[in-house]
Amino acid sequence: MAEKPKLYYFDGRGRMESVRWLLAAAGVEFEEEFLETREQYENLLKDGYLLFQQVPMVEIDGLRLVQTRAILNYIAAKHNLYGKTLKERALIDMYVEGTTDLMGLIRVHYKLAPEEKEKNLHLIIERATKRYFPVYEKVLKDNGQHFLVGNQLTWADVQLIEAIFMVEEKDPTVLLQFPSLQAFKVRMSDVPTIKKFLQPGSQRKPPPDEKFLATAKRVFNRK
Ligand SMILES: N[C@@H](CCC(=O)N[C@@H](CS)C(=O)NCC(=O)O)C(=O)O
Numbered sequence: 001m002a003e004k005p006k007l008y009y010f011d012g013r014g015r016m017e018s019v020r021w022l023l024a025a026a027g028v029e030f031e032e033e034f035l036e037t038r039e040q041y042e043n044l045l046k047d048g049y050l051l052f053q054q055v056p057m058v059e060i061d062g063l064r065l066v067q068t069r070a071i072l073n074y075i076a077a078k079h080n081l082y083g084k085t086l087k088e089r090a091l092i093d094m095y096v097e098g099t100t101d102l103m104g105l106i107r108v109h110y111k112l113a114p115e116e117k118e119k120n121l122h123l124i125i126e127r128a129t130k131r132y133f134p135v136y137e138k139v140l141k142d143n144g145q146h147f148l149v150g151n152q153l154t155w156a157d158v159q160l161i162e163a164i165f166m167v168e169e170k171d172p173t174v175l176l177q178f179p180s181l182q183a184f185k186v187r188m189s190d191v192p193t194i195k196k197f198l199q200p201g202s203q204r205k206p207p208p209d210e211k212f213l214a215t216a217k218r219v220f221n222r223k
Pocket of ligand 1: 014015053054055056066067068069220
């Protein structure tokens with residue numbers, strides 16, 4: 001039996017969370033090594049494990065993959081979550097980049113100064129409700145199907161449900177004006193692998209906090 005993928009990152013969401021979501025949705029069990037100390041990071045560097053001296057890094061199928069997008073591409077393609085045709089892939093790529101941009105705004109929120117936080121929160125809600133969610137709402141409504149692309153579960157759906165949960169943590173009312181997205185959320189939350197990942201005790205991580213920031217600073221020797 002193939003070895004489980006092993007994820008190297010902090011014990012927190014950050015850039016690795018979408019990888020966790022995608023593996024979980026694909027029904028793939030994985031192991032994690034959490035970086036806590038500078039020494040752990042230096043050992044990975046010394047062993048040549050981190051191509052660009054950065055994490056996320058994932059050991060999978062004898063590869064040591066870095067660059068989040070490359071990791072996600074590999075997992076999506078391997079587990080048939082990356083469309084059936086070149087055109088479907090292009091759509092998936094566009095939808096995924098949209099949710100990646102939205103999640104990027106949220107990912108930095110916790111570490112901003114209080115006055116910046118207020119502005120950032122406003123921007124997150126504005127971008128979600130005026131730029132990104134209307135697009136996914138329309139796609140779902142227009143294609144009249146359960147999924148964004150090709151009438152089957154893809155990486156684009158997995159990333160959209162992740163993004164919806166992240167935005168809702170900031171504003172629980174954010175889906176009120178998006179009926180198709182509300183129905184999408186209910187359906188996706190009932191996909192057995194996703195349902196399992198949403199249960200307490202799964203490898204899903206909580207929102208980042210001071211401890212997450214302190215660990216990252218310690219590991220990367222930053223002030
Ligand atoms: N383009 C890379 C960026 C990775 C990245 O910036 N990782 C951070 C942790 S989230 C890191 O390792 N920072 C240390 C550094 O850049 O020296 C990706 O998408 O994976």
